[in-house]
Amino acid sequence: MKICAIILAAGSGRRMKMDTNKVFIKFDEQSAVVRCLKTFEATGLFSDMIVVCKPEERETIERKANKYVKSMRCIFCEGGQERQHSVANALPLVSEDTDIVMVHDAARCFVTERIIRDCAASAIRCGSGVAAIPATDTIKRTKRNVVEETLPREELVCVQTPQAFSRELIMRAYAQAEEDGFLGTDDASLVERICSEVHIVAGSPDNIKLTTRADVEQGADIARKQQMSDIRIGNGFDMHAFAEGRKLILGGVEIPCAFGLDGHSDADVLVHAIMDALLGAARMGDIGGLFPDTDPNYKDIYSIDLLKEVGSLLTKYGYCVINIDSTLIMQKPKVMPYRDAMIENIANALGMPRSYVNVKATTTEYLGAVGRGEGAAAQAVCILQKKRH
Numbered sequence: 001m002k003i004c005a006i007i008l009a010a011g012s013g014r015r016m017k018m019d020t021n022k023v024f025i026k027f028d029e030q031s032a033v034v035r036c037l038k039t040f041e042a043t044g045l046f047s048d049m050i051v052v053c054k055p056e057e058r059e060t061i062e063r064k065a066n067k068y069v070k071s072m073r074c075i076f077c078e079g080g081q082e083r084q085h086s087v088a089n090a091l092p093l094v095s096e097d098t099d100i101v102m103v104h105d106a107a108r109c110f111v112t113e114r115i116i117r118d119c120a121a122s123a124i125r126c127g128s129g130v131a132a133i134p135a136t137d138t139i140k141r142t143k144r145n146v147v148e149e150t151l152p153r154e155e156l157v158c159v160q161t162p163q164a165f166s167r168e169l170i171m172r173a174y175a176q177a178e179e180d181g182f183l184g185t186d187d188a189s190l191v192e193r194i195c196s197e198v199h200i201v202a203g204s205p206d207n208i209k210l211t212t213r214a215d216v217e218q219g220a221d222i223a224r225k226q227q228m229s230d231i232r233i234g235n236g237f238d239m240h241a242f243a244e245g246r247k248l249i250l251g252g253v254e255i256p257c258a259f260g261l262d263g264h265s266d267a268d269v270l271v272h273a274i275m276d277a278l279l280g281a282a283r284m285g286d287i288g289g290l291f292p293d294t295d296p297n298y299k300d301i302y303s304i305d306l307l308k309e310v311g312s313l314l315t316k317y318g319y320c321v322i323n324i325d326s327t328l329i330m331q332k333p334k335v336m337p338y339r340d341a342m343i344e345n346i347a348n349a350l351g352m353p354r355s356y357v358n359v360k361a362t363t364t365e366y367l368g369a370v371g372r373g374e375g376a377a378a379q380a381v382c383i384l385q386k387k388r389h
Contacts, residue, residue: 005102139151282313
């Protein structure tokens with residue numbers, strides 16, 4: 001499934017009485033357009049991203065995209081007189097093998113990964129997925145300042161972006177609008193003219209569009225809230241059998257022992273459990289996918305070095321490790337004398353204070369394979385926070 005994003009960044013600051021494009025307004029030291037691009041990238045859904053901008057601002061936006069967006073191809077094109085014209089300029093750049101096209105206003109820079117994913121999922125299932133929230137005010141139709149009709153509020157929604165459609169559907173809708181000379185206010189209004197069903201996806205009251213000065217103030221509050229609330233929790237577990245002729249490495253510490261743990265790497269169960277917890281919290285799979293045991297590059301590798309790679313990956317995608325709690329499960333040998341050294345290794349590998357890393361040890365009271373001394377296991381939990389800058 002190939003999905004392309006069209007990001008509209010060719011607006012202005014006219015209604016804000018600003019001299020610059022509103023997509024350059026910063027929240028937590030990061031401009032609106034960068035926040036938007038990074039959120040789309042973080043979903044991992046998109047093969048291409050077409051950024052629509054003014055010719056005189058292309059160099060600036062392209063420089064920002066190249067700095068902050070690493071895993072997607074960014075294509076740039078010129079904006080039009082109206083929003084609809086900007087999308088029309090971008091559509092010919094969508095590759096023919098694309099399945100879904102998603103359009104989003106860069107001025108809605110507080111969009112979340114969840115909303116993006118939900119819109120994409122709806123478009124894959126039903127051909128369309130448009131973010132919207134229920135109307136909370138009573139809406140009346142008027143003419144010359146006289147009420148003509150009160151619309152049933154339970155049937156009304158306030159439409160946002162992203163708006164996602166099958167490539168064939170949005171292409172056909174825009175072609176028909178051009179032929180008819182029709183100018184709509186959003187992509188869905190064009191699709192509605194040729195399709196009986198446009199599907200709504202739950203948006204968010206925080207997914208505001210920067211339009212007025214009041215929106216900037218509200219946006220600052222939303223940015224602070226997102227910064228504090230974007231918390232991820234992960235858990236990991238690993239288990240290895242004992243084997244002769246192997247070093248026993250736990251938490252990056254070599255522990256004197258007549259046997260070690262069997263595995264492709266150094267079989268450090270403690271570090272492996274921690275890595276799986278971190279990757280799980282960030283929705284990045286597991287260590288088997290990242291460091292496969294079929295790759296000779298990882299044969300007998302020091303797991304603390306792999307933990308450093310995981311830490312670098314988390315940093316790349318804007319995650320901060322808040323804390324780690326882990327438990328070694330083994331009958332023998334005793335490992336608590338090496339606890340401080342383990343904590344030091346783990347904290348250093350992730351560049352975090354050792355006071356936020358905990359290592360415990362327990363036995364199974366001689367129950368099961370671990371209790372019989374056949375191997376060792378470990379489990380870990382962690383908390384990540386997704387940073388916005």
